[in-house]
Amino acid sequence: MSARKWLLIAALLTPGLGLILVLIGTVVYIAVAQSFGFYTITGESGFTTQFWSDMIGRKLFSRSINYSIYVGVLSAIFSVALAYPLALWLRKPFAGSMAIGAVLKAPLLIPGLVAAFLFINIISYNGIVNQLIQWLGFSDAPIRMQNDSNAIGVLILQTWKNLPFALLLLTGAVRGISDEVLDAARDLGAGTWARFSKVIAPLTVSGMQASLVIIFIGAVSDFSFQVIAGPTNLQSMSQLMVTFKDRGDWNSAAVVGVSLMMIALIGSALMAIGARLMLRRRLT
């Protein structure tokens, strides 16, 4: 290819790819630099590892990492696990399948914060769930479900919000598998689970990986669901970052931010590799 052609390609890519690289690059550079003491807003700037060593020694930080990974991993797994049967169910069009598909994708249109408030209203002390429980006679008094310590509320919200996204990716992938391939598996003695684990899952692994990675990245950095519906004794990494920022400690916030980026990157790579390895092992 001639230099002229390379220049043309570069010129065509620059507005899109260039902008993305500049924006990401700037953010990453500033965050990393701030975490090592540069660009200090309230004090002197200069290289130091002090912010990192302080942060690593804090129990609050390690608990926050564990909690964010917990929410990220479980949200991704639950969303994909629930999206698969729905994708398989909607694989072949039937009367009403389009309407069902549209309803299932509705959470994509609802902002997370609004959904969190609605959820809190439903499970609150005076919410309809407690009213129903009392009306059915399962309990005389309302049960405390709000801001539970295991973050079940957050996981429900994350799954509810991310399931349509996983469904969108997996439906396309599942529709790409021919009927005859599935029939062949059945004809060769594969039951429902074997057909899923040995044919459907491996053939849709790209969609599964994309869903896991994107949902994991979104959930590991959750802020809005955590603030409204999350446990009060734990902070997500985003929440912790905002806490430091609100105190004016931008450098510590940057340490949390860089850690979050690394966790998102390494975690999503591990999830993607894990999914492929697990399926590969099931085949052999």
Added chain:
Amino acid sequence: MVAIRIDELTKQFEAFTALAKLSLEVEQEEFVTLLGPSGCGKTTLLKLISGFLDPTEGTIHINGKDVTRTPPEARDTALCFQSYALFPHLTVRENLEFGPRQKRISAHDRKARVDDVAEKLSLHAQMDKLPNQLSGGQQQRVSLGRALVMRPSVILFDEPLSNLDAKLRDQVRIEIRRIQKEYGLTAIYVTHDQNEALAMSDRVVVLNGGRVEQIDTPEALYHAPKTRFVADFIGDANVFSGTVQGEVQPGLWRVETAMGTYDVATSTPPKEKDVDLCWRPESAVLGDAGHTGKVINRAFQGHFTDLMIETKGVSYRVQSRATSAQEGDTVNISIPPEQLILLERTA
């Protein structure tokens, strides 16, 4: 011994009847072909035998066991799909091992089976390749191999040669028959290609509109079709409506048609006066005797010449190995009485 017994099998899709009260018995190690035009019910019947469809009525027995409601994964059958349906993410070896793994066959037996099939189908060099790295013929062999390693009682073929070119089709056809005989398999083969059906089968089931027109050997279907549909569908045929005049000699019946009068040799007396009369184009004898006709079209086909001839406003086809007749010539055609076939009139 009967391998497959099908009794009064009916399959309806809402108001449409795909199969109507079909009965069939297939012997052990027999190769039976389901032949018919598109929509005649042959694939429906195959799917009913393999378990992918449930019949509306009737029963299916395989080796004496009622499998009418048994799911496909629990049936002792293996199906070779039209599109091969190989698992695209698995190598040839993994494709071949898929079935035995599901049946929890030991690693030793599994390897022995796969190696045996790979050798018989010359697949050894392809074992580590993915299906998309194989040619159509190789994919077909893997599909066949994947069914064979299951060592099923019954092997089912759903138009397996339809995606192959003509030359390869002939080779694979011979290969399938050889393997079926070698393994002693009972085979049901679906095709709409009459040449395939005639060349491969012990018996052919001709289906039309969800009903059996005739079940017979390829020779009997060709030389003694029972209905106008079978005569038309299997090979080339000239079929005319006629009226039986009576028996002129023992076993020789005179039939009046629009083209003239014919004497038909048959051991089975016609049941009705109104019949269809059929003869194959190659049965006609061009000579000095018989009906006179005018050649309206001539096509040299190599080992024979195809002539379209018109007599009394009726056109028909004649194939002759040695004729110099040209378009516009007048010829005399006679058909030996034993080459004329009386067909049952069907509604």
